[in-house]
Amino acid sequence: MSSKHSSINIKRQILLPIIAAGLLLSTASFQNDFFEIAKQIEIFTEMYKQINMNYVDDTNPADLMDKAIEGMLEELDPYTVYWTEQEVEESKINRRGSYTGIGAQVSSRDDKIIIVEPWKDYPADKAGLKAGDEIIQIDNVMISDYDDNAGDLLKGSEGSELTVVYKRQGKTNSATLKRAGVDVQAVPFYEMATPEIGYVVLSKFNEKASKETKAAIEDLKEKGAKKIILDLRGNPGGLLSEAVNVSNLFVPRGKLITSTQSHIDKYNKTYLTKRNEEFEGMPLAILINGRSASASEIVSGSIQDYDRGVIVGARSFGKGLVQRPKPLSYGTQVKITISRYYTPAGRCIQALDYWNRDENGDAVRTKQEDYKAYKTVNSGRTVYDGGGIEPDINIETAAYSPITTALLKENSIFDYATEYYYKHQYEDLYKIQFTDEDFQDFVNWVEARGFQFETVTESAFAKAYQTARNEELDDDIKTSYDAMIKIIQQAKRKEIMDKKPEIKSLLTDEIVKRYFYREGLYNYQIKNNPEIKAAIEVLEDESQYQRILK
Known part of the structure; x- marks a missing residue:
């Protein structure tokens, strides 16, 4: 036998046991994982059955399962989610960029559907619906009594009619719309x-x-x-x-x-x-x-x-x-x-x-x-x-501080823009000016509304005070705690004033959109938005542009 073949045989004798051992370990690992999954599923199935059959009060099997799924996914990231049949269909619509409906962005809030933005010349716009309108009924269905996603009621076959009952500035109105195909443009x-x-x-x-x-x-x-x-x-x-x-x-x-x-x-x-x-x-x-x-x-x-x-x-x-x-x-x-x-x-x-x-x-x-x-x-x-x-x-106005994020989350900017729209009239896009006096009115409005924004500092003090109450020490520190909370409230008001440029920019954008739709907003921003101005400036300055890139 040649030395070459001898060498190959030696390598085989060494490698084959190693490969076999690796496969055995891999297979064993897979089998262990499979066994653990099967074991846990069996335990869960038995427990689920026992609870539904023996619990002292009536249980809803679907609700129990939904809660179990939510609990399992809660430990992971917020993007790992369960989709119902309706949500699967919505994802397909998002990919395609077209659907049949009323042509408006909506959101659900407190047993009603809020019109966030009606799109120009689509059914919602033609029927006179405006941003801030609160839909409380669709055909014969009261939104407050509807457990599923009420926004799905706005969709349907092209040409089909629906009647909505909505509230605007405290008054109840109704409108009849005819659903139409909606083209969601990637480049609006x-x-x-x-x-x-x-x-x-x-x-x-x-x-x-x-x-x-x-x-x-x-x-x-x-x-x-x-x-x-x-x-x-x-x-x-x-x-x-x-x-x-x-x-x-x-x-x-x-x-x-x-x-x-x-x-x-x-x-x-x-x-x-x-x-x-x-x-x-x-x-x-x-x-x-x-x-x-x-x-x-x-x-x-x-x-x-x-x-x-x-x-x-x-x-x-x-x-x-x-x-x-x-x-x-x-x-x-x-x-x-x-x-x-x-x-x-x-x-x-x-x-x-x-x-x-x-x-x-x-x-x-x-x-x-x-x-x-x-x-x-x-x-x-x-x-x-x-x-x-x-x-x-x-650019400062492009960044959202915690106070600005909280204002957006609480819908403060959106709701103030709704009130502003019904108190002011504009026919010229470029005459809209959100003044310092307007901003002060917004600050006063936010305070009167009872804007809730808990800082990390505030949260820490609240936990400490609760501990003191549990230990019956709160009488000794209540005066100091109340004084500290008052100081924090003053600091939060100052934070709103400090972030005036970014908050004013968002308020202006929302207000412009109310009068002149999204197209008007983009035209307004081209001339007034700080980020667009900065982009124009760097593109017009060849030396600065090249200096940044090199």
């Missing part, structure tokens, strides 16, 4: 910002995102655009494939746009551009803010990492977790987080760590001092992780 607006700079709003990443973005820029080029502002502010994301395609408009073929990493091998993937760059060399500024998430961060992150354009605004949301829907029985689905997104330079987009929580059970955010430095692909300039995309140019 584009226009020339200056004789050489085009402005494009990309509001969502549905199936039409890259196609509509490309068409908008091509049209603007025909009007003289040599540079582009792409507005991704408030864009919550959508289809990963469309994020890659939009990036491909500015990045050449064969370039990495994002990668996904998971402990499951099949979900470790890289996503490359597949076509030639459409707008090669065209100077680009991208606008982002704290509500720009997921696909928006993939686009802005890839543009930044390739030094392809300047990012303007405020740090993006930081949603770098990838979900994939998995089918369940009866048309339902579970949307499961399967991996994390990374930019071309290797930065993780995810901001919050849901697998490591603080003493209050909240996800941990990476501290700024722990941010890691990375180098951009082309120029080697330094960029950082920490979750989300940090702009090259930060």
Whole structure:
């Protein structure tokens, strides 16, 4: 036997037992996992049956199961969710960008449906419905008596009629609408910002995102655009494939746009551009803010990492977790987080760590001092992780402070704009001015409304005071506690005043939209919005633009 064959046999004798042992360990591990899952399912099934058969009061099996599912998912991240049949259908609508309904953005609040924004020339608008209207009844169904998602009642076959009863400024009204096909545009607006700079709003990443973005820029080029502002502010994301395609408009073929990493091998993937760059060399500024998430961060992150354009605004949301829907029985689905997104330079987009929580059970955010430095692909300039995309140019009004976020969450800005609309009349878009006197009126209105915003400091004092009460020490410290709470309230009022620029900007935007629809808002912003002004400024200053990128 030759030495070569002898060597091969020796290697086989060494490797085969190792491979066999590895397979046995892998199989054993899989079997252990499978056994543990089967064991827990069996225990749960038996317990579920015993409770439904033997509990002292009547139980609702569906409600019990819903609570069990909610409890299981609560320990994970907020994006791993259970979808009913209706929610599965809604996700399909979001991807397609079209549905049949009344043509309005709505939200549910306190047993009623609030019209958030009627879209121009769609059924809700034609019927005279306005932002702030409170729908309390649809046909014969009272919203307060309806347990499921009442917004689904507004949808139906094209041409079908529905009657809504709604409240406006304390008065009850009714309107009859005829449902129509609604086209949800990915690019709701584009226009020339200056004789050489085009402005494009990309509001969502549905199936039409890259196609509509490309068409908008091509049209603007025909009007003289040599540079582009792409507005991704408030864009919550959508289809990963469309994020890659939009990036491909500015990045050449064969370039990495994002990668996904998971402990499951099949979900470790890289996503490359597949076509030639459409707008090669065209100077680009991208606008982002704290509500720009997921696909928006993939686009802005890839543009930044390739030094392809300047990012303007405020740090993006930081949603770098990838979900994939998995089918369940009866048309339902579970949307499961399967991996994390990374930019071309290797930065993780995810901001919050849901697998490591603080003493209050909240996800941990990476501290700024722990941010890691990375180098951009082309120029080697330094960029950082920490979750989300940090702009090259930060604008104060683009960032949402905790007080502003709380005002938005409480619907204070929306509800004040509703009252403002019915007290003021404007026929000229550019004559709308939200003055300092108006802002002071807003502050007074917020205080009279009883705005609730608990600071971290306030929460800590409240817990300490409760401990003192439990230990019967509250009589000794009540006076000091009350004085401290009063000081905190004064500090919160000062915080609202300190954040006047960003709050005024949001109020102005909401008010403009009431009179002149979303198209009017975008036209107003082109001339008045600080982030757009900053983007125009950097695109017009070639030396500053190049200095940032190099």
